[in-house]
Amino acid sequence: xxxxxxxxxxxxxxxxxxxxxxxxxxxxxxxxxxxxxxxxxxxxxxxxxxxxxxxxxxxxxxxxxxxxxxxxxxxxxxxxxxxxxxxxxxxxxxxxxxxxxxxxxxxxxxxxxxxxxxxxxxxxxxxxxxxxxxxxxxxxxxxxxxxxxxxxxxxxxxxxxxxxxxxxxxxxxxxxxxxxxxxxxxxxxxxxxxxxxxxxxxxxxxxxxxxxxxxxxxxxxxxxxxxxxxxxxxxxxxxxxxxxxxxxxxxxxxxxxxxxxxxxxxxxxxxxxxxxxxxxxxxxxxxxxxxxxxxxxxxxxxxxxxxxxxxxxxxxxxxxxxx
Numbered sequence: 244x245x246x247x248x249x250x251x252x253x254x255x256x257x258x259x260x261x262x263x264x265x266x267x268x269x270x271x272x273x274x275x276x277x278x279x280x281x282x283x284x285x286x287x288x289x290x291x292x293x294x295x296x297x298x299x300x301x302x303x304x305x306x307x308x309x310x311x312x313x314x315x316x317x318x319x320x321x322x323x324x325x326x327x328x329x330x331x332x333x334x335x336x337x338x339x340x341x342x343x344x345x346x347x348x349x350x351x352x353x354x355x356x357x358x359x360x361x362x363x364x365x366x367x368x369x370x371x372x373x374x375x376x377x378x379x380x381x382x383x384x385x386x387x388x389x390x391x392x393x394x395x396x397x398x399x400x401x402x403x404x405x406x407x408x409x410x411x412x413x414x415x416x417x418x419x420x421x422x423x424x425x426x427x428x429x430x431x432x433x434x435x436x437x438x439x440x441x442x443x444x445x446x447x448x449x450x451x452x453x454x455x456x457x458x459x460x461x462x463x464x465x466x467x468x469x470x471x472x473x474x475x476x477x478x479x480x481x482x483x484x485x486x487x488x489x490x491x492x493x494x495x496x497x498x499x500x501x502x503x504x505x506x507x508x509x510x511x512x513x514x515x516x517x518x519x520x521x522x523x524x525x526x527x528x529x530x531x532x533x534x535x536x537x538x539x540x541x542x543x544x545x546x547x548x549x550x551x552x553x554x555x556x557x558x559x560x561x562x563x564x565x566x
Contacts, residue, residue, distance in 0.1 A: 375404075379412060389403065393428035393440075403545055436538075442563065442565075445563055481516050481517075510530035513527050524541065529543045
């Protein structure tokens with residue numbers, strides 16, 4: 244009995260030991276699997292890092308977009324700066340053109356008045372107010388202008404007035420009686436003995452007598468000097484020529500200045516037909532008259548005393564208007 248009981252206990256111990264061993268192996272396997280699963284499960288800190296990396300990637304994409312937009316804006320800015328530079332250049336050219344127009348002696352209003360006067364659209368009184376009565380730029384102070392008012396009925400008597408720009412307007416310096424062409428004003432062609440209407444810039448002064456103190460360039464007339472009146476001589480027509488330059492030329496149609504001792508004691512080129520257009524008229528001068536009742540062949544005549552005063556007063560660049 245005792246041996247049976249021991250055998251039973253021994254078997255029971257073996258069985259218990261096996262069960263304990265099996266349980267231990269099972270726990271070890273479970274623990275290993277648990278540990279392995281734990282290794283593959285992200286910790287909270289790793290999840291936060293992943294989120295931050297995702298945000299960083301998004302910010303980098305946004306930054307790239309901002310840089311691209313900045314580059315586009317810089318390109319547009321450069322284009323605008325280029326256009327601004329061109330606009331400033333254009334503006335500078337426009338201002339220069341405006342200044343040049345402002346410096347022009349004859350304004351558009353003056354030209355319009357002269358044209359209307361030539362076409363007999365407005366009266367001489369209106370012309371006088373337009374040319375000499377309107378405000379002018381202060382920058383023109385000191386300049387002179389000559390106005391020669393002719394008779395509208397074709398008479399050869401006229402009036403010459405010298406003006407000076409002072410304080411933004413023209414002020415009369417002096418005036419004198421004058422005579423014009425035999426057939427009055429309104430020259431159309433060479434030889435019609437009419438005095439041309441219009442505005443020109445005076446040229447140089449000449450005279451058989453010595454320089455009276457002219458403020459304009461003055462040349463004393465010699466026997467060698469002619470004024471070209473030959474229309475076929477297109478290059479020299481309406482200019483001063485010297486016989487000594489071409490002794491063999493025929494000067495019979497040209498004006499020998501020294502022959503006109505009274506009228507050409509002093510004379511001033513009025514600047515008419517400066518382009519030297521053949522047969523348009525030549526030798527249109529302001530010169531000394533033979534007397535108040537003697538018309539000219541198309542020039543303007545004043546007394547010798549007045550002629551000297553004019554030469555001693557006006558300066559280069561003076562414009563003259565015959566109306």
